[in-house]
Amino acid sequence: MADNYLIDSHKLIYHPQRVAQLLAAGDDWSKVQEIYPIYVEISPTGICNHRCTFCAMDYVGYPSNRLDVDILASRLQEMGQLGVKSIMYGGEGEPLLHKNIQQIIQQTVAAGLDCAITTNATPLTDAFLHQSLQHISWLKASINGGTPEGYARIHQCKPGDFQRVLDNLRQAVTLRNQQGWSCVLGAQLLLLPDNFQEVEQLALRCRDEVGLDYLVVKPYSQHLFSITRQFEKVDYREDVVWQLGEKLQKLNTPAFNVIFRSHTMEKYTTGDRYQRCYATPMLWAYVMADGRVFGCSAFLLDQRFLYGNLNQSTFQEIWQGEARHQGWLHVRHHLDISECRRNCRMDEINRYLWRLLDAPVRHVNFI
Numbered sequence: 001m002a003d004n005y006l007i008d009s010h011k012l013i014y015h016p017q018r019v020a021q022l023l024a025a026g027d028d029w030s031k032v033q034e035i036y037p038i039y040v041e042i043s044p045t046g047i048c049n050h051r052c053t054f055c056a057m058d059y060v061g062y063p064s065n066r067l068d069v070d071i072l073a074s075r076l077q078e079m080g081q082l083g084v085k086s087i088m089y090g091g092e093g094e095p096l097l098h099k100n101i102q103q104i105i106q107q108t109v110a111a112g113l114d115c116a117i118t119t120n121a122t123p124l125t126d127a128f129l130h131q132s133l134q135h136i137s138w139l140k141a142s143i144n145g146g147t148p149e150g151y152a153r154i155h156q157c158k159p160g161d162f163q164r165v166l167d168n169l170r171q172a173v174t175l176r177n178q179q180g181w182s183c184v185l186g187a188q189l190l191l192l193p194d195n196f197q198e199v200e201q202l203a204l205r206c207r208d209e210v211g212l213d214y215l216v217v218k219p220y221s222q223h224l225f226s227i228t229r230q231f232e233k234v235d236y237r238e239d240v241v242w243q244l245g246e247k248l249q250k251l252n253t254p255a256f257n258v259i260f261r262s263h264t265m266e267k268y269t270t271g272d273r274y275q276r277c278y279a280t281p282m283l284w285a286y287v288m289a290d291g292r293v294f295g296c297s298a299f300l301l302d303q304r305f306l307y308g309n310l311n312q313s314t315f316q317e318i319w320q321g322e323a324r325h326q327g328w329l330h331v332r333h334h335l336d337i338s339e340c341r342r343n344c345r346m347d348e349i350n351r352y353l354w355r356l357l358d359a360p361v362r363h364v365n366f367i
Contacts, residue, residue: 002252005138005184007216008261010348012038012283015085022282023356032328033320035282036083041297042067043091044098046289050120051156052144054190054231056223057092060300065289069100071311073107078315080111086137090118092300093289097123102131109135118142122161124168129175138184140216141169146198146205154194166210173211188216191265192231196244203248207256217248218261219268221343223298236265264343274354275337279346281307281327285319293318295327298341304330
């Protein structure tokens, strides 16, 4: 199936200078200090209006934290100057529940940073669409059912939220098309035994009722710290899964694609894996709603991956500080990859870097 945005792959190949910088750094901390993230995920608030049955962040506890707009504006300007390229607002809460989210988005693009949103789309207001949609590279809605009842069962919300989400997204599509804005609008479903029978229904709704650009169908990945464990044993190797992928492919049109993440599903149960994480703490970062900066979202609250707090220090102070130094030493020399979440956000990037640094193919000069 068409994956025009490389969602089932990675885009590090478009950042050769950062890769060269990483390759040249080796064990030299003075060089590693200067390698800033390409991408930062920021959680504007810890509050969430849903309690999804699969939520990887349930162990954080949905605290009512909110990032300070003025401090964040200063840090965003700094990130842009230091070489950060993009900010994705998502995190442990629902980002649109931050009362100043429109202002935050405007500050982000003013800092020269690409901006994106991952949301459950229930708080997607008319004011937000008119003020912010033109500034966003993409918006992706998490929709994990194809009927009101199935959606409510998984999101643990009111059944009426399902139609509300579809209506909000249809309004976004209409406004985007009318104004000629470039924001890509999509949805994502986590494939579970509980929603398997509703995936085709959701795809049809996204295509015909809403007019979205794509629907991603991705596998579940067990977070090692999560309280929820009910989907831990899910198996994507069954024939019925691949038959679903083939059925969904037939729904594709020039304007709409189902991105069935078959490659990621195959990796979930295979033993083939890299032995070292190179993405952390260099190519990405995660900022919690209380301002804490972590090197990896799979290790939130783990002190080994905590580098500082944006409310107390500049981003440069944090990124070049001793806590990140110690975190880098841990990841480079002591981290056991078996501790890591399978199919983490940086999995494909780590596979790419592993082949460059530790497992190159022979005869590489015969290009």
